[in-house]
Amino acid sequence: MNAPFHPIEDSFERAASRCADLTPLVYQRLFELHPDTRAMFRSDGSDLVKGSMLALTIEAILDFAGERRGHFRLIACELASHDAYGTPRELFTAFFTVIRDALRDLLGDEWSAEIAQAWDTLLVDIAAFAAAPD
Template structure:
């Protein structure tokens, strides 16, 4: 990711952070709308899950300036998600729900450039996570 794209992601996330609880809830509402098959993976009360999502997203966004430092954390998170039943094809709807949530939350501030930066960030990290969880050889 370019420094410019990283700045766009970080600046736009700073605008979402004050409404983190609402953004987290909106994300899951959108995810379950476009991928209802994932709903059984979650508890009925998503308050804690939404808070964890926004906290994790904040850490990742902050860490974009030092990708080598956050990649091992993302890989570990991805491997853990496999045990929850997450499949490789579910990363697509998660990305779509994220983009839709950011678009709704940022309104006019979600410019085409901001959208492209977020799509790049998600593609980068989801690619790392998918590779770690589903494509790495296990060393015995």
């Protein structure tokens, strides 16, 4: 029996076949679009922090878009943590859009209408999730 097609997961799998590490692509885009975010990362060890943050975010995205077994709850935990740091919620949710856009650019012609629609829906759902009262 074939597993169902998951466009979000597929976009990450396709990206992984083209790029061993999305971290530089994602953070370059984040810093270009939101220059103030660069100061949020300490200079010593920031590459490890960024890589870890991205890996956990990808796990949360895949769970949120899939079966929601629990990893997606990291979004709520990190939202509270980033609130405590003073990070605006719009900036917090913008990180998900940055990831989508980095994937889209990396995939080029392989970025299908189905993947685009799945990501559009996911971003709306994450924004609603982030906006929901605690």
